[in-house]
Amino acid sequence: MAGRKSDFTLTKLDDLFSTQEQRDEEKLSKIRDIPLAEIDDFPDHPFKVRDDEDMAQLIESIKERGVITPATVRQKEDGRYELISGHRRKRACELAGFDTLRCEVVELNRDEATILMVESNYQRSQILPSEKAYAYKMRLEAMKRQAGRPSKENGVPVGHDSLVGKSRELLAAEGQDSNTQIQRYIRLTNLVPELLEYVDEGRIKMRPAVELSFLDEDSQRDVVDEIDLNDATPSHDQTIRMRKFFEEGKLTTEAIQAIMSEEKPNQREKIVLRGDRVRQLIPKNIPISQTEDFVCKALEHYNKFLRSRADRDSR
Incomplete structure (x- = not known):
């Protein structure tokens, strides 16, 4: 009995194996310098980008060595790019006066990009x-x-x-x-x-x-x-x-x-002192580090004065 012809064919070795150099070249082909004006931030990006000391250090690093690790973007249907990772690098490039950002372009759908x-x-x-x-x-x-979508069997809420x-x-x-x-x-x-x-x-x-x-x-x-x-x-x-x-x-x-309005067990009434008024009463030769000690001693002396006056008035 004649057997059914198999559709199985051996893949050519050249197609099955590739060198590390070829794989690196393929990856490099997806890395390019993209104009900052064409890159949009990720929608509802939850992580804040702060212009703090770390950002200042990143700016100096990029000025000296460029963007060492490329940002990750995906191309949108309108031809623009959506930033997946590298929001701080993008901001640093903007502040450093650069026009482009080195990016790796990846093919991901929205959910894959979110993750x-x-x-x-x-x-x-x-x-x-x-x-x-x-x-x-x-x-x-x-x-x-x-x-x-998860099922709602037995009335279990989706959440x-x-x-x-x-x-x-x-x-x-x-x-x-x-x-x-x-x-x-x-x-x-x-x-x-x-x-x-x-x-x-x-x-x-x-x-x-x-x-x-x-x-x-x-x-x-x-x-x-x-x-x-x-x-x-x-x-x-x-x-x-x-x-x-x-x-x-x-x-x-x-x-x-x-x-x-209830007082919590560990809650004490706060005493608020206006800084400008207190500073006017402290001699200028008192160092800031000794301000608290000076105020406490002044209050102690004033309390002694009040007690002494109360004793005199009671006689």
């Missing part, structure tokens, strides 16, 4: 909570789209779907944050900008911030007003009660004011 963008920025030495929050959210959404949980587990395995911590970071994206800035500044800790993220925008802005008015942030216990009141439909502006 690469987040991964490349995790290498930064300092990442703010807000940056992590939006980076985790963007990457999880990209991973979810790549895997397909708690097993696929989302699995994606968080994968992220947790890759980085330093646990699954639970990643959940908390993503909750921060529900905060109004003012509260999120307080988190970045360290004025509000993670767990109180997570509780506040469950409040609606109006309630969050009431909290911001109280923080600004009293120069005090809510404790974890206070935010838990705010969230409970909100879920019960009882969180009013007055309720927030009442909760925020």
Whole structure:
């Protein structure tokens, strides 16, 4: 019996193997100097580019040696380029007066580009909570789209779907944050900008911030007003009660004011001294390093004077 002719053919050795030199040349063909005017930042890029001391050092390095590690871009349908990694290098080139940026052009779809963008920025030495929050959210959404829409069997909400949980587990395995911590970071994206800035500044800790993220925008802005008015942030216990009141439909502006006006166990009344007035009372020959000691001694002497006068008046 005649057998069916096989479609299998051996690949030529020349096609199967390539030298490292050939692979390097192929990669180099994708590296080019692209005009800065043709490069767009990644949409909703979560990582801030700061004109700080590190940026100044990067500018000097680029002036001396150029861009050593090319940025990564992908070409868009309109012919322009979308920056995936290298936002700081692009900014440094702009400030250094360069017209172009050395880039590697890669072929990626939007979700693949999002994942690469987040991964490349995790290498930064300092990442703010807000940056992590939006980076985790963007990457999880990209991973979810790549895997397909999760099912809603048994009425399980999409936010708690097993696929989302699995994606968080994968992220947790890759980085330093646990699954639970990643959940908390993503909750921060529900905060109004003012509260999120307080988190970045360290004025509000993670767990109180997570509780506040469950409040609606109006309630969050009431909290911001109280923080600004009293120069005090809510404790974890206070935010838990705010969230409970909100879920019960009882969180009013007055309720927030009442909760925020409570004195916390570790909270002491602050004494505010106007710097200009205090400086006028301190002799010019007192060094700044000795200012606190001078003020304390002056207060001690004044208290002794008040006690002495009170004793005289009581006689």
